Amino acid sequence: MSYADVNGVRLWHEIHGSGRPLVLLHGGYGSVEMFAPVLPALAAHRQVIAVDLQGHGRTADLDRPLRYESMADDVAALLRHLDLPGADLLGYSLGGGVALRTAIQHPELVRRLVLVSTPCRRLGWYAEVLAAMATQDERVGEQMRGTPPHELYARVAPRPEDWPKLWAKTGDLLRREYDWSAEVAALAMPVMLVFADADSVPVSHMAEFFGLLGGGHRDAGWDGSDRPAARLAVLPGLTHYDIVTSPALPAAVLPFLTHEVRSPA
Template sequence: MFRAALIAGVLLVSSPAIARSEPVGDRVEVNGMRMYYETSGEGDPLIVLHGAYMNIRTMGEIIPALARSRRVIAVEMQGHGRTTDIDRPITYPNLADDVAAFMQAIGVKKADVFGYSMGAAVGLQLAIRHPEKVDRAALVSIAYDFQGWHPDYRAFVPQIVPELFVGTPMEAAYRELAVDPKGFPALVDKLIALEHEPMAWKADVAKLKTPILIIQGDADIVDHAHTLAMFRLLGGGVMGDQGKPLPQSRLAILPATSHTAIMGQTELLRALIEPFLKGETPRGWAEPQAK
């Protein structure tokens, strides 16, 4: 069932995007790999980080949508898309360090971050390990501990084997773009190992000063209690209308939305992300109204 849902999600987000500005692709040497990235739009920089088995194309229409108001820099991480693989495990800290080194290599000192799934965990680790490089982070389907995943997903993880990915759209997408078209099995092995990587980042999350927007579906792979706990660690969960500014971090739960359905809701995501990145807050009755 999960395999079918994942394939459907990849097919959805890999449909042709409606381009608002023609992206410009380039490569840069980062930590022993040639990292591919694309830049589109103008304005303040926004780093976009894809999910596992994905690439820039399969992120779909969210990139051109966000590029309407921002300079979007979409990255393909280790072994994904057109970025080369190296003899090193894929871990969240490793990928976060890669993104930090990438930013330095292209001359971006600080940026906002938008990450989905694996990319969200990388974005969270980037904020933890390199807080000076992250202004604000919008993270979709994020957990800070393995126990935070939905119980059904935690039960499924031991069943993830390489054979699940043979002949799938993920394999086809990989072969179309990869520098080494035969490298998909090695990538699968590394990403399966990533699923088993310990995630115990509660103390680190509690120390974060970076404003975080948590986005997830109400039928996502993250447990709702865990999401609320994370929001509270970030200073959220207070009652408004008390004459005090709201916390900088925010929480959004999308209705009737599974993990693979989130990225198909382009305009809803943009409506959530853009005000957050601008620091805009809806005004309540207890707050002074703008004249």
């Protein structure tokens, strides 16, 4: 458990277990603790590197906007710092956007990619979720004082007084339009998409995203020879907010990470 000075940021990361490296990237307003319920199952099979992103957890903010692209560069710089080429990435929600941008911007560093409850374009969220994102600012951050995410932040953050600032910068990020569809379609590494069946992302976008990765276009054939390299899992009885703590998540993800997967043509 230590800091790495990379890409202009002092990035907190924790390493658990042994084996092929798997990088975990948490969701918005979270930290490495977000993965605590599933970490033992993942670390039993992999060397897990859990990261606190810019302004989150034990990683202090710095004088730059919060952007998926710059945080992806942070993750890439950490992988190089740790000499971990060919790592697997698993990102959840906001961390999924960072993981996806890391794969797009630094494909040579990513072996396999798992995106949990993550759309590939901003309009992939439900309209009511986008409306809630649009309201996030310092005022809402103040209203969130005393909640479990704030209590954790107050306990571990280098500057606990930055909590409202994190909400303002995150709100600015979440209001920005993006559509990474063309870049997703060009990804060469195997990708797994994992969603809850009551997620903040509609099933129609799940299918669209999977289609961009080569999935859902044809029958796999009796012997599975036409099965795509991409995988899609929709986990039952879960939501966007509890999928990351469910034992169903590592149960779905570990076979994809450990089994041989045919690379896309």
